[in-house]
Amino acid sequence: MVNKNPKVEEADESELEVSKPKEWAAGIPGVTHSMVPAIEHMGVNRTRRTVLAMNQKDGFDCPSCAWPDPHHRKAFEFCEEGAKAVTWEATPVVIASEFWAEHSVSDLRSRSEYWLGMQGRLTEPVYKPAGEDYYRPITWDEAIELVATRLNALGSPDEAAFYTSGRTSNEAAFLYQLFVRGYGTNNLPDCSNMCHESSGWGMGQTIGVGKATVTFDDFAAADLIILMGQNPGTNHPRMLNELEACKRNGGSLVAVNPLPEAGLKRYKNPQKVRGVAGKGTELADQFLQIRLGGDMALLQAVSKRVLDAEARNPGTVLDHKFLAEHCEGLEELKEHLAQLDEQEVLEATGLRIEEIDELAERYLKADKVIITWAMGITQQKKGVATIKEIINLLLLRGNIGKPGAGASPIRGHSNVQGDRTMGIWEQMPPAFMDALGKEFDFEPPREHGADAVETIRRMQEGKIKFFLALGGNLVAAISDTDAAEAAMEKTDFTAQISIKLNRSHVSTGKEALILPTMGRTEIDIQETGKQFVSVEDTVCAVHASWGRVEPVAHTLLSEVSIISRLAKATLGNKVNADWGGFEKNYDLIRDHISRVVTGCENYNERIRQDGGFILENGPRDSRTFHTPTGKAVLTANDLEAVERPTGTLILQTLRSHDQFNTTIYGFNDRYRGIKKGRHVIMVNAEDITELGLADGQLVDVYGEYKDGRERVLRDYRVVSYPTPRGCAAAYYPEANVLVPLDHVADGSNTPVSKAVIVRLRPPRSAETETAGATATVGAGVAAPA
Ligand SMILES: Nc1nc2c(c(=O)[nH]1)N[C@H]1C(S)=C(S)[C@@H](COP(=O)(O)OP(=O)(O)OC[C@H]3O[C@@H](n4cnc5c(=O)[nH]c(N)nc54)[C@H](O)[C@@H]3O)O[C@H]1N2
Ligand SMILES: Nc1nc2c(c(=O)[nH]1)N[C@H]1C(S)=C(S)[C@@H](COP(=O)(O)OP(=O)(O)OC[C@H]3O[C@@H](n4cnc5c(=O)[nH]c(N)nc54)[C@H](O)[C@@H]3O)O[C@H]1N2
Numbered sequence: 001m002v003n004k005n006p007k008v009e010e011a012d013e014s015e016l017e018v019s020k021p022k023e024w025a026a027g028i029p030g031v032t033h034s035m036v037p038a039i040e041h042m043g044v045n046r047t048r049r050t051v052l053a054m055n056q057k058d059g060f061d062c063p064s065c066a067w068p069d070p071h072h073r074k075a076f077e078f079c080e081e082g083a084k085a086v087t088w089e090a091t092p093v094v095i096a097s098e099f100w101a102e103h104s105v106s107d108l109r110s111r112s113e114y115w116l117g118m119q120g121r122l123t124e125p126v127y128k129p130a131g132e133d134y135y136r137p138i139t140w141d142e143a144i145e146l147v148a149t150r151l152n153a154l155g156s157p158d159e160a161a162f163y164t165s166g167r168t169s170n171e172a173a174f175l176y177q178l179f180v181r182g183y184g185t186n187n188l189p190d191c192s193n194m195c196h197e198s199s200g201w202g203m204g205q206t207i208g209v210g211k212a213t214v215t216f217d218d219f220a221a222a223d224l225i226i227l228m229g230q231n232p233g234t235n236h237p238r239m240l241n242e243l244e245a246c247k248r249n250g251g252s253l254v255a256v257n258p259l260p261e262a263g264l265k266r267y268k269n270p271q272k273v274r275g276v277a278g279k280g281t282e283l284a285d286q287f288l289q290i291r292l293g294g295d296m297a298l299l300q301a302v303s304k305r306v307l308d309a310e311a312r313n314p315g316t317v318l319d320h321k322f323l324a325e326h327c328e329g330l331e332e333l334k335e336h337l338a339q340l341d342e343q344e345v346l347e348a349t350g351l352r353i354e355e356i357d358e359l360a361e362r363y364l365k366a367d368k369v370i371i372t373w374a375m376g377i378t379q380q381k382k383g384v385a386t387i388k389e390i391i392n393l394l395l396l397r398g399n400i401g402k403p404g405a406g407a408s409p410i411r412g413h414s415n416v417q418g419d420r421t422m423g424i425w426e427q428m429p430p431a432f433m434d435a436l437g438k439e440f441d442f443e444p445p446r447e448h449g450a451d452a453v454e455t456i457r458r459m460q461e462g463k464i465k466f467f468l469a470l471g472g473n474l475v476a477a478i479s480d481t482d483a484a485e486a487a488m489e490k491t492d493f494t495a496q497i498s499i500k501l502n503r504s505h506v507s508t509g510k511e512a513l514i515l516p517t518m519g520r521t522e523i524d525i526q527e528t529g530k531q532f533v534s535v536e537d538t539v540c541a542v543h544a545s546w547g548r549v550e551p552v553a554h555t556l557l558s559e560v561s562i563i564s565r566l567a568k569a570t571l572g573n574k575v576n577a578d579w580g581g582f583e584k585n586y587d588l589i590r591d592h593i594s595r596v597v598t599g600c601e602n603y604n605e606r607i608r609q610d611g612g613f614i615l616e617n618g619p620r621d622s623r624t625f626h627t628p629t630g631k632a633v634l635t636a637n638d639l640e641a642v643e644r645p646t647g648t649l650i651l652q653t654l655r656s657h658d659q660f661n662t663t664i665y666g667f668n669d670r671y672r673g674i675k676k677g678r679h680v681i682m683v684n685a686e687d688i689t690e691l692g693l694a695d696g697q698l699v700d701v702y703g704e705y706k707d708g709r710e711r712v713l714r715d716y717r718v719v720s721y722p723t724p725r726g727c728a729a730a731y732y733p734e735a736n737v738l739v740p741l742d743h744v745a746d747g748s749n750t751p752v753s754k755a756v757i758v759r760l761r762p763p764r765s766a767e768t769e770t771a772g773a774t775a776t777v778g779a780g781v782a783a784p785a
């Protein structure tokens with residue numbers, strides 16, 4: 001292993017390069033872009049053992065996104081983004097013991113997220129005592145004892161919160177929630193609270209299950225796939241294979257997005273000769289460049305057209321049999337949509353009537369329709385209601401519970417869905433709690449716990465004093481960065497189980513602990529031999545994942561080991577669980593999962609089947625809807641447009657091509673033509689002119705939320721970009737500074753990261769320089785609010 005800290009160059013934002021956005025995604029450049037750094041960082045052997053084992057049946061599950069694997073695997077079952085994630089994790093560079101004495105926490109806090117992540121893998125537990133500015137290495141026994149002592153000293157279990165990020169395996173997640181509930185709280189915030197929480201509620205309340213109602217094969221079998229609020233070319237790259245397959249089978253694709261994302265337009269499949277040399281496959285047949293937050297209006301307008309078509313030709317348009325047998329609420333929906341104001345729709349969407357008509361015609365022509373979506377839909381104030389509108393549109397023509405059709409939220413983290421199945425949720429239903437209590441002979445707490453936003457609020461109020469994280473980087477991922485950091489610093493004790501350094505290790509409680517763990521790529525050997533873990537992808541397929549390379553250090557413990565030891569030290573005999581046994585043999589954990597988690601019966605046997613198994617899903621398998629009436633519910637939802645005062649813009653925060661959430665791999669957003677920098681705000685050319693700005697100039701970006709707190713991103717460069725008028729985009733996590741903690745989606749409490757009102761002003765840095773530097777900024781923009 002490489003025991004020295006590499007020299008890491010921070011980005012020089014003044015070197016920003018901008019070129020035209022790309023028209024196509026993937027192809028050979030995608031693969032070479034990933035393989036060169038892989039070999040450079042890991043050498044040929046480690047690259048071969050990791051990248052080539054990725055997504056193979058005897059290998060490990062790609063730790064990046066939650067896109068599923070095909071039944072028949074090729075030799076290369078990965079994409080550029082998967083290779084980057086693996087290179088970042090399996091790098092042999094480790095943080096040496098001396099690092100901690102050389103860098104104070106204050107020094108580390110001045111570094112960028114990129115710099116922190118590039119220091120290499122964490123290998124030993126380190127502890128920062130209260131009042132000190134340095135971490136120092138301690139033993140595992142000391143670290144475990146410290147957590148147990150602090151937890152057992154709290155006045156109430158609800159003074160602690162236990163976060164989970166979606167890379168954690170099913171086995172670790174199951175033990176973690178047992179530990180937390182055994183300790184006595186449901187404060188189990190997770191990354192899903194900031195991600196697909198709106199999908200869970202929108203689907204749960206209408207069709208009784210918050211998961212996709214499609215299988216992998218349905219994509220290729222669909223007549224029409226409508227992709228909403230999603231950038232698959234970067235965030236789910238191998239999804240493009242299935243979109244291509246759908247086209248090849250005669251299906252069509254519609255993309256609804258404010259940005260003309262490369263992966264929505266044209267795809268060069270790196271596995272095919274045509275993809276290497278030719279022009280690739282034309283993807284979207286129709287591209288609707290919608291305004292931010294306009295989807296709910298669009299969906300209502302399309303459903304209204306479907307109902308109008310039925311009124312013109314009674315009995316021929318709706319799926320009457322399905323609606324009569326399986327659904328309720330049709331009359332209410334009809335009544336509600338009859339009132340729809342088309343002018344309001346045009347304003348909210350920014351689209352032309354003909355574009356909406358065309359989409360409705362495409363929908364009516366298709367027998368099998370899938371609608372997919374991701375963060376462009378869920379991270380909106382009306383996210384839950386918008387998802388209910390997706391369900392409305394699908395139900396009208398029976399597009400749920402038949403092959404080639406369905407609702408498909410596309411999950412983010414590779415196992416975020418599995419973690420929820422295992423009980424990582426602050427509001428698990430009573431039936432789960434009953435089964436858990438019975439299995440382990442204890443009384444689980446019944447009161448709902450705090451989600452991610454609520455956890456920060458309770459830290460602000462001094463009610464949550466202890467924080468433990470199983471992966472992730474909550475301080476950087478949650479909204480209102482400054483407030484979140486202050487809240488975290490107000491706590492007494494924070495501990496992070498992590499593989500690499502990040503912002504959450506340097507914005508800590510008074511005492512802080514880092515517990516390094518093994519990644520999914522690494523071979524996990526315990527007393528009874530080699531262990532595997534299991535995960536669930538976005539289409540409910542559960543399968544095994546086997547590490548394939550030597551762990552970067554022998555001091556590392558697996559997540560299962562760390563949690564078992566923490567639980568044993570903290571709980572003693574409070575729950576009837578063989579914590580020591582779990583660590584030695586993960587089959588024992590899976591035996592418990594079989595008995596507690598519905599759908600996971602005979603888990604050990606089924607997980608060993610070729611390719612794993614698919615969890616049951618009522619709507620998908622048998623049109624069974626676990627709602628109070630047993631029927632799927634068509635819902636009437638009131639429109640609410642995003643209001644934009646004059647002189648402001650609606651900002652969305654999104655991912656570049658060189659990052660995984662808060663992990664920054666590099667400074668290029670290749671498909672969008674933005675290179676060597678991240679401090680940019682993408683704005684429509686006409687808005688740039690109207691606001692009196694110049695393409696390429698620096699601005700300060702101010703949040704307009706009126707709660708007395710100043711929110712600003714300084715020295716951002718304006719980049720002219722084909723986004724709709726009035727809409728802008730900037731990269732997350734940096735832009736989280738602008739998202740207010742209280743700006744959350746109705747009904748899911750998810751931060752509204754895709755519609756923040758901002759105002760651009762001349763940069764403060766320029767005001768102190770020559771007057772000439774601000775000359776290009778017009779009064780309309782410069783005027784203070
Ligand atoms: N390489 C890579 N892969 C990842 C991740 C990563 O960071 N890097 N993150 C993972 C995670 S956790 C997640 S949740 C997923 C996220 O996957 P995405 O949801 O694709 O991620 P975002 O970058 O947030 O992109 C949001 C998309 O929605 C569009 N959009 C924004 N607002 C609206 C709107 O109002 N309406 C419509 N119709 N579109 C809108 C944006 O223009 C953009 O194309 O990706 C996962 N995969
Ligand atoms: N403004 C804005 N904010 C957002 C979003 C947005 O679009 N805009 N997106 C939201 C979404 S969709 C999500 S999912 C959240 C993401 O929130 P998180 O899941 O909290 O963040 P990540 O950046 O994925 O976490 C990365 C860290 O996880 C640790 N890690 C990586 N692999 C492992 C592992 O195998 N085990 C352990 N124990 N640790 C590991 C590493 O130390 C790494 O630094 O952010 C949300 N925040």
Ligand code: SF4
Binds near residue numbers: 081235
């Ligand atoms: S599509 Fe997602 S899961 Fe598949 S290899 Fe790429 S990053 Fe990994």
Ligand SMILES: [Mo]
Binds near residue numbers: 194196
């Ligand atoms: Mo996510």
